[in-house]
Each structure stands twice: as structure tokens, then as C-alpha cells.
Amino acid sequence: MISSREEVTAQILAQKVVKGIKWSTVAEAVGLSKEWTTAACLGQMALDKEQASKIGEIFELTDEAVAWLQIAPYKGSLPTAVPTDPLIYRWYELVNVYGSTIKELIHEEFGDGIMSAIDFSMDIQREPNPNGDRVNVVFSGKFLPYKTY
Amino acid sequence: MISSREEVTAQILAQKVVKGIKWSTVAEAVGLSKEWTTAACLGQMALDKEQASKIGEIFELTDEAVAWLQIAPYKGSLPTAVPTDPLIYRWYELVNVYGSTIKELIHEEFGDGIMSAIDFSMDIQREPNPNGDRVNVVFSGKFLPYKTY
Amino acid sequence: MISSREEVTAQILAQKVVKGIKWSTVAEAVGLSKEWTTAACLGQMALDKEQASKIGEIFELTDEAVAWLQIAPYKGSLPTAVPTDPLIYRWYELVNVYGSTIKELIHEEFGDGIMSAIDFSMDIQREPNPNGDRVNVVFSGKFLPYKTY
Amino acid sequence: MISSREEVTAQILAQKVVKGIKWSTVAEAVGLSKEWTTAACLGQMALDKEQASKIGEIFELTDEAVAWLQIAPYKGSLPTAVPTDPLIYRWYELVNVYGSTIKELIHEEFGDGIMSAIDFSMDIQREPNPNGDRVNVVFSGKFLPYKTY
Amino acid sequence: MISSREEVTAQILAQKVVKGIKWSTVAEAVGLSKEWTTAACLGQMALDKEQASKIGEIFELTDEAVAWLQIAPYKGSLPTAVPTDPLIYRWYELVNVYGSTIKELIHEEFGDGIMSAIDFSMDIQREPNPNGDRVNVVFSGKFLPYKTY
Amino acid sequence: MISSREEVTAQILAQKVVKGIKWSTVAEAVGLSKEWTTAACLGQMALDKEQASKIGEIFELTDEAVAWLQIAPYKGSLPTAVPTDPLIYRWYELVNVYGSTIKELIHEEFGDGIMSAIDFSMDIQREPNPNGDRVNVVFSGKFLPYKTY
């Protein structure tokens, strides 16, 4: 019996390696962006019934696993507070080095509040470049102002 | 006597509040992006002589402080490993929730390696939106592949 | 020269003890709830010009301090990740013991998403009770759904 | 053989997903609030014999599991000191940002002491709102004064 | 200007050493137990006006410091989560080694709930013993049951 | 094969729930205090041969498990440095809030040294009280002075 979403994620990852499935193919089949679809497969988003069935087919999951995909998961995809993986660490470093800068500039433009991480989308693209291709990532989040009451 | 860059950052912040200076004005005066300029003023980048003098003028810094601005600083702008400020935390959360997704998609597109946080630029823009304006942030970093040897 | 909002908070706290000012009096003078006003005085909210002047008068702050009150602060009012003060710890304990319950019930009612801590208000009231008066605290936050994209 | 309450919680969660049971239905069957019932099912409260049997029926638990439900559990429902799940983190953030405010206002009203997290109840409700429905959570705890001796 | 209770505690400690005052003498003067009085002087309890004045006289404190003594303090008297001082560590060790035992036996006697650390008193006594005198400490706290609702 | 005392503790706990055994009954059978006996069953004390056999009978343990009961265990009964369980946390809080007080008063009475946590006994009793029964816990430890050499 499956008692956590992590077990479903592990099954998806195992099947992905064995079958050589690509995230972009999965996203296309589900009809959503590759960013959202991958996050969902990695246990960070809840899927609706149809999306879950589709994912279930692709990764040959049981009905029970498909049911788990529709539950809002306990989110957080990293094993430690400061990530050890170099690729992910670079992002943590950006938050560390540029965090106060981002804070200052959003406040200068919008006043006190935050950029939502929920009403949010992300887009990752390759930018060809003669000095070495670049990774371009666009984060878009609604500004939410603190209100007085 | 000044014995760390943090003291210079504190002077800049104090002057900014008293004088009501905007980061975008500083950036214009220095002739660089508001993102890089703010990061530099917040003690995360080393400035060259001319840039440092300009910043020194704007914030009425001593020669000693201007000299410190040209030293490569000990970087990291946050007081705790997991940031407590809600705006900055949302970015930490994005790394935590989407970190494994970003890793998967960059590897799917580029193979093993990282997105550089050094050969890197950032652009923050307001996107008007009838449901509430959005913060759009573009991160652009060179892809650096791991090499076999 | 003042180089952080914490210094202003310290001045407010010192004046409050010396003068014996009550938060509810301050709130009335500012014309806002006692919850928001106290949070603002404790360095967790940015005030507008008029509010800041009012606070400045009450606590006899300098113009510089009043200017700092209008800056969006680096938020987070506790000295350690797990608070040691018994009153505040009880709240941390509630999040620890009831956190998964709150998560389950909000998801059951609303689906995947969060309760906003920004589009948010709080109300603290005494409820007389023959077995000992009770503290009643209402937290009200907008539900923000995760969206697919 | 079952050697911890966590195993029973895992069984309940697994059954809940497979059978599509709702917490509110469970609460109704047990005749208690949905908040307390969910906390109990998630391993945070001890049930009496009758309540445990009822839960046992609903989730098809063994007698051994039903016996464990009646033991006062080792409480704490979160895997890390600072929770990574965004919904639960928002609550941690509220304690962090508003903690000192709550402390000040309770002391102003009641004097030195705490709000009990044991003689305590919680109520979670949806408040319809044209700008987006709101989550309203009422926390009610007895005030316990520190006594001199 | 004094901006935290810690400063008052430091003044008390400094005066105590210089003047060679004993805690038991202070307690007698205040008319309360030596345990509560010492905790109050060390910044863990709020005093009423009369008690604070008395303490103020004994330690030659300013009016401002006496005002601070009447404020409910941010409690917690140890600099690290795991105390390094051998005497205090032994107590931490007792909680660590005997914690689960205390939990089991209180639950066996009283059911689910806690022993209050607020409706609480403590008494420290020397017990003469030919094999070496013993420290006897009695902790007395009201049992608070978890209630269903 | 059993390779740690924790496995034996788990077996004891599982049997205790299934059979509904009380710690006080076990203590009586072994002929020792309920405090020491419970601590021993929870893996914090080494038993002698006779005591271990008795425990083995009561909880239907194998000879191998009985052998493990006679090994001095790796002590420490809590899963985290700061305990999350509310009952046990209150004791941690007492050490945190009253730690410096206990230190001051023991030093005032005995001079520099510690209260032993080894040459130590504990007694937990219910004290009937019309305002709610109380938990009384006596800690008794030999005073050990630091010596000059």
C-alpha cells in the first residue's frame, strides 16, 4: 500500500529512466507547460483526474498511485536547507547574493508586499549564443501588496 | 577606520533613507543596469574606480569608503540560511519547490552541467495586468557543461 | 546616523517603557487596528508618510527615524528559528502540532493552494469565561490557488 | 507488529486516498469537530475507546492499530523545524512576522502569561468574498497567568 | 536609553558581584521565594510596581530600569539550544534521558495532556547526606488535559 | 538478528500496547521504582540478569532481546535537540527559562559544581488539588564540587 506521494515520485523516476521518457513529451501529452508538468511529476503539484490518468498511463502507474497524484502534496523538493547539488545551489546562491537587491527593486517599483510564488509561472528557454548557449529563466508572479487594516 | 564592506553598505543605506535617493537614479548616474548597481551598493559586487567615485559622490562617502567599494567583497546578503523576510523567502521557496524541476529541465535540454551564477544577468520588470500587476524577473546565465578528463 | 530599522524599533520600545504608552492608544491615534499598528511599530510593516509622522510624534522620534519607518523593512521579529519565549513558542507549537491538520482541511475545502499571509488580517480579543478568560485570535487570509499553466 | 503511532497514521492516509474518504465525513461519524478529528487521525491526539473503534471501522484498521490510537502520541506533525510546505510555511511566517505583536498585545490585555495550546480549540471556515474567498481560522485558548510564589 | 530587558539584567548581575548580594537576601526583601525572585532578576518574570521598586533599591537601578522590570520579558535564559554549561547541561540531559519516561508516567496517571510550565512552582533544597549532600528540586505544575471539541 | 537496543525498545512498546500492560505493574514485578523501570524499558538503563529476565517474561521477548537489555545502552530518548512533543517541550522550556536560576541558586548554596544526573533519582506523584490536580516531580542528585588540583 502506498502511504506517501514520495513513493509515487520514486516510481515515476524509475520508469522514466527505464523507458527513457522525456519531460517535454509528457508535458505535450498532458497539454500543459513542461515546467508545471515536471513539477507535478516530481511531487510538487496536485493533478486533476484527467491529468493524473494521463500521467498514470505514461508511467504505467497503478490506480492507487494515480489517486495519490490528485492529492495536494507536502511540497519541498530538496533534501537539505542549503542544497548540495551544484546546479540547484547556484539558484540558492542567486537568492543569497541578489536577495536584498530583488527586495529593494520590487519595493522601489511596487511598495511593500511580495511577488507571489503561488499565482506564479516559470519558463525555461535555451538562448543560442556564440560564447556558449545561455539558460534563460523567466519567473512571473503577481505582486501582492501588504494592506493596512 | 573602516574595517569591512558591511560598514560602507550601512552608510549607503543610511544616506539613501535620509536623502530619499532611488536605486534607478543611481543606476542611471553610473550608466549600468539597476540590478547590478543595486547589488553593488548592497555590498555584493566590486566597482571600478570611476563607478566607485560616482557612488561616493551620490552617497557622500569618504575616500576610505570609496576605496572599500573597489575591493571584491565577501558576498552573501542574507542574515540566515533560510531567509525570514517574506519577499525573499518566496524566492527561497521557489528554489525549494521548483529546484528539482529546474534541474531536470536544464539537464534534459543541455546535459550535465550548471547555469552560471557568475556569467549572469538579471532583469526585473513590472507587467501591467488587469488582475493585478505582475513582477517579471528574467535570469540569464551561461550554461557550463561538466567535462570529462 | 541610523542604518537599520531595528534601531528605530529599539527607540520606540525604549520610549514606550519610559512613557508608559499603550499600543491601543497608538493605534487609535493612527486610526488603524491595534494589530497592524503594533506590527508596524515593531518593524514589520512600512508606514505611509502621515502614519509615520504620527508615530514619530508619539514616540518623539527624529526626522531620520521617521524616514526609516516608511521603508519596507526586512521582516521577521524573532531571534531564533524555534522561539524560546513561552508565549510565542505556544504558537510555534500550534503550527507544529496542527500544521498538517490545517493543511488537510484547507485543501479539502479549497483544493491545492495556500492561505495568504500578505492579503491577511488578524484580530485579537479577550473572551470573558468563568473558567478563566480566553484569548481569541482570528486569522483571515485570502485563499490563493495554485494554477496550472 | 506495529511499534509506533506513525505507522497507524500512514495506514489511515493510505486508506483515505484509496477510498476517497473526507475528513468532514469522519468527523461527523465520530461526532466531533473536523479540526480535532483530523488532528487525531494524523497522530496528534489520543482517542478514547469508542472514538478509536469508529476510526478503525472507517479506515479498516486492525485491533492492534485501534489500540495504538488510544495511546497519547509523541506529537509534532512536521518533518523539519522550519516547514518547507508553502501552506504550512505561511503559518510559520505569521508566527515569525506577527509573533512579537501577538506577545505585546496579549501582555497589554492580560499581563504576563501565555495563551494555552492545550486548553485550546480551533475552527477553520471559508468566508465567501467577491475578491476571492478567504480562509478564516479562529484560535481560542485559555489565558494562563504566570504566578508569583 | 535602555532598549531591552537584557541590559537591566546585566546591570543587576554587575551590581550583585560588586556588592556581594545574595539571591536569598533579595528574595526575603521582596517577600517571595528565592526561585521566583532569582528568575525575575535574571529577566524571566515581570515584576509588579512594588516588587520592581524594591529590586531597584537593592541594585541601585534607575527609574527607567525599574520601569523595564515591570514589562513581560522575552523569556529564555540560555545562549544556545543545547546548553554548554555543565550544571545546566545536566538538566538538559535529564530531559533527554528521562523525557520519554516522564511522558509515559504522566500519561499513565493522568491521560493525554501536559504538566503546566506556567501554573508552576519550583523549590530547591539541600539535603544533608553522609555520602555527600544532595540537591533536591521539586517541580510542581498543574496537569492540563487535552480536550476534545 | 537484533543489532541495537532500539529494536528491543520497539518490541516492548508494541507488546505494551497490544497487551495493555501498565508501567507501574512492570515496576512492581521487577521490585523497583516506576521511574527507573520505565526508563530501563525505554532503553535508557542497563538491567541485570534477573531484572532483564523478568522484563523478558512480561513482554514475551526472545533470549537475544533479553541479552540486549543487559548491555549499557547509547542513551538519549528524544528524536530532536529541541523536543517537539508538548509535554516534553515544557520540560525543555523549564530548563531554558529557569536554567540560569537553578545555576545561581545551587552555586549560592553549594559553591561551584554540579548536581549529578547519574547519582540521581526521580519521583513523580499526583497531588490532588481542587483547582485541578498537580504533577509533582522530585529530582534528587548528589552535589559534585569542582576541585582544584
Place this chain on the structure above:
Amino acid sequence: MISSREEVTAQILAQKVVKGIKWSTVAEAVGLSKEWTTAACLGQMALDKEQASKIGEIFELTDEAVAWLQIAPYKGSLPTAVPTDPLIYRWYELVNVYGSTIKELIHEEFGDGIMSAIDFSMDIQREPNPNGDRVNVVFSGKFLPYKTY
């Protein structure tokens, strides 16, 4: 089914001990340096198809394991943030003691930027020495300058 690279690493280590294979032999078979090859076998590098097959043959891995070797792994080879193993700790100590020195000297020579840990190679050699042989380790990484933008 294999659901993480760690399982493959464990298989490789188990086979290495049983068969008495040397890393240098593996490196020769794969035709790459012993440093890169060992890191790859220990789960820190992604191998291409041919390299993975070769490793698979040597350690008698299944096709599934060989497929996992070609996936970019979640990197980081140490179980704790501060390593406990004396050999590895010495390296952590070198970073701790000499870290600021390395930073100063690289900045003095190259200006602000970093030495890449990705465009990087390592070479470990024995240097015979009458006072005891020495371990010589060469780290070579591309200098990456911070750029203004």
C-alpha cells in the same frame, strides 16, 4: 526497481569490495582519468552510453543500473555539512583556514570572480619524500569574472 542513483553507487561499492577491483583499473578500462572515473562511479558525474556500459560490465550491473549511470545525478557525496571522516575533514579544514587567503589571492591576481568548479579538473599524485611521502593534489579551474551589465 531502482529509483535513485544512490542505489547504483551502493551496488558498485559492494561489487568493488567483493571483487577487489581498483579505481585505477576502472579508469584505464574507461580511458579517462582516475579522478573523474571514481567521481562518476561514486554518483557525482553522468556517464555517456559507452562509458556506462563499460562500468556496467566491470561491476556486473543490470541494464537498468546502466541507464541510471547516464542520468545527471543529484550531487554531493557527504552525509553531513561538516564531514566527520578525518581525511575528508582535513579538506574542509583547509577551506576553513585558508578560504579567505585563497579568496584574497585569486582576487589580487584576477579581480572579482570565481574559480570554476565545473570547468575543472583534479589530479592526485604521490610525491616520494624521505621524511614521509606526500600527497600532491592539483586543482585546476577556469577563472570566471563577474561582469557588469
Place this chain on the structure above:
Amino acid sequence: MISSREEVTAQILAQKVVKGIKWSTVAEAVGLSKEWTTAACLGQMALDKEQASKIGEIFELTDEAVAWLQIAPYKGSLPTAVPTDPLIYRWYELVNVYGSTIKELIHEEFGDGIMSAIDFSMDIQREPNPNGDRVNVVFSGKFLPYKTY
């Protein structure tokens, strides 16, 4: 009065910025490598009388500061266990990613033991390279075998 080596380091750093001194110039004046000299100036090595006087002259230190330079310092040059500065973090990352590799290869070559971090020297050089100059760092430490006894 100076009561720690850190104060001397701060004076050296302040003077270095004001006077624009280079570490390599200091090293030449002292007649030792730039690596050792820099580490010593940054408070990681004890200097002998002559070296300390020379450093004192260059940085215009008082006799008291010069005396402190000759005391074996409490070593460790980084403010956090996991360094936040990108340049130094890359070194921490190398230890994390390659640590187990270094361990395996040193043991394969030398048997059980460590590479000394005391009987140790370091050399940092620029290697010109058409694809971007490289930083080459040679670490040389005596191998110390564990001995049986």
C-alpha cells in the same frame, strides 16, 4: 587594549585598503610565500618576532598588535559552516562533490590514513589559456598513516 587577534586582522585589512598594499608585496618583504603570508595576516598563522615586526611596519601597527601576531591564533577564517561567498563556496562544493573520490584514491594509493593539513603547503598560480585563464592550485601535504598499537 586589544583582546583578540581578530582586532589585529581588522586593522590590517583596513590599512591594506587605505594604502592599497598588495599581498604579494607583503610576502616579498617578509621573504615567504604569498600563500603563507596572506594566511598569517588574516589571522590563521603565528608569526615569529622578526616577521611580526615587518608586518607591523608595513601596516603601521602598534607594539601591542605586533605582540598579538606572535600568538598562535584560534584558527578558522569563515563566518558560517557552509560559506556564502561564491568563490569560497566553490571550494566547499569541491570538497562535497569530490570528497569521497579524494578519500578513495588516497586510500588506494597509500592505505588508511590522511593527508596532513599541518605539514602542508599551498601554491596558487595563473595558467594562461586561450579559452580563459585558469586558476591552478597545488595542495601538498604529508601522508600520515593510521598505525596499529
Place this chain on the structure above:
Amino acid sequence: MISSREEVTAQILAQKVVKGIKWSTVAEAVGLSKEWTTAACLGQMALDKEQASKIGEIFELTDEAVAWLQIAPYKGSLPTAVPTDPLIYRWYELVNVYGSTIKELIHEEFGDGIMSAIDFSMDIQREPNPNGDRVNVVFSGKFLPYKTY
């Protein structure tokens, strides 16, 4: 299949309890000190072929386990950075309380450097004493001086 030294240590500990073997007997059989032999059995030292075979016989290990005994292990025998076991904690406390003293006295006698923990031996003896027997532990390590270069 065995994939870590910890598994072998667990087997040894399980056999030791079942068979009632003493470390001193093992040491005699291997012909080395009880300190080194115990450390080796507990997974902290690599054994040579003959020693490993001997240990294998005594604890009835498989050939695979005996092979693992000859691998240099990942050292560190404690589950947490600050040990919870009272006996081991006392040693941690000695390092904490006397650490700076040991440092001062070794530097006063030898100059800057360390006492080796590799070229090291330990001897534990009982010293009969009418006031209670004493544990005497001798640590002997080669002094390693920091060298200038």
C-alpha cells in the same frame, strides 16, 4: 550484498551480545591493544588481511564481511554533532570546557601546531581508589608544527 561498513559493525555488535564476547578477549586474539581493536570492530579502523580473518572467525562473519573490514572506513562513530549519551557527552564537555586550556598549554610548550589524532594511541585503565575507582585515560599524539613556506 553488503554495501557499507556499518552493516558489518552491526553484525559484530549483534554477535557480541548473543555470544557474550568481551573486547579484551578479541584484542588478545588479534594481538593488539583493546583500544585499537575495539575501534576497528566498531568501524573506525581498517584491518589487514590476517587481523580481519581473525575477527571474522570470532564473530562468524562471511567472507564478504571480512573483505569490508580491510577497507578504510568512513569514520565518525556518533549519530549527532553533540552526543546525547551521557558517558560520551562528558568527553565532549571536557573538550568544550578545557579546549582553550589544552590549546594554550600545548602552544606554550611547543609553539603553533597540533597534537596528531592519527599518529596517536590511547590507553584506558582502572585506578583503584578508596573514594571510588577512577578511569584513567592517556592520549598520546605526535606534535605536528605548522611550518612557514
Place this chain on the structure above:
Amino acid sequence: MISSREEVTAQILAQKVVKGIKWSTVAEAVGLSKEWTTAACLGQMALDKEQASKIGEIFELTDEAVAWLQIAPYKGSLPTAVPTDPLIYRWYELVNVYGSTIKELIHEEFGDGIMSAIDFSMDIQREPNPNGDRVNVVFSGKFLPYKTY
């Protein structure tokens, strides 16, 4: 005014450097071992009146500082839980690597209990050795058995 023992320790250290005093000279003057005397000067032991006066003379301390020397201090001489200084870390490493060995051998010889860190003495000696002199440290502590009750 002095408000903590740390300030006195800082004064002693500052005077020691300026005057070039040796710990062994201080110990002789006080008539106690160099180990205890150094620990006392470093703020880890309470001195009696006569010893404190003697120390006060040697280091030219004020009466107030001399009074502080007679107060039982908050012990613990290291700034971090895992020490960064290489000399002190080696001791931490010995506890980590040999901790379980020491535990096993003391229990084998004495049964369950601990070696006292209070009824304790330490002796540090240089042992001349042609292969490099050795540091020999003898730790002697009374064995304290756990008792049943």
C-alpha cells in the same frame, strides 16, 4: 561596569600578550597545576578569594574584576558546537572517532555509568621522542555508576 566573566577573560588575555606572561608562571604563583590555573584564567573555574587576588595582581585587574573571578562562571570555552580551530578540532575528532570505543571499554570494565568530568583532573606533558616529540595528556575522572532505585 563589568557585567560578565567574559570581559574579565578578555582583560587577562590582553594583559598576558602585552606583558608576555606564561601560564606556568601564573600556576606557580597560585600554587596549583598549570591545567587548572589556565582553565580558571580562561573563565572556566571559580577561584577562591586568595587565588583571585593573586591572579588580580599578576594581570593588574580591578577589584571588580577580582570579584568576578570568584563567581562560578557559565562554562564552555568554544564559539561553535564543532570547533574550527585545528588543534581543538583534533580533540573533537578523537571523541567522534573513539567515542564509542571509550564507551564500550569503560562499560566492559566498570558496568553502566560514566567517567566524571567534575571529579576530574588533567595533566599535559611533553614526551621527548626521536621521531618528533609527543604530547601526552592524562585524563583522570572518578567512575560514577548508574544506580537502580
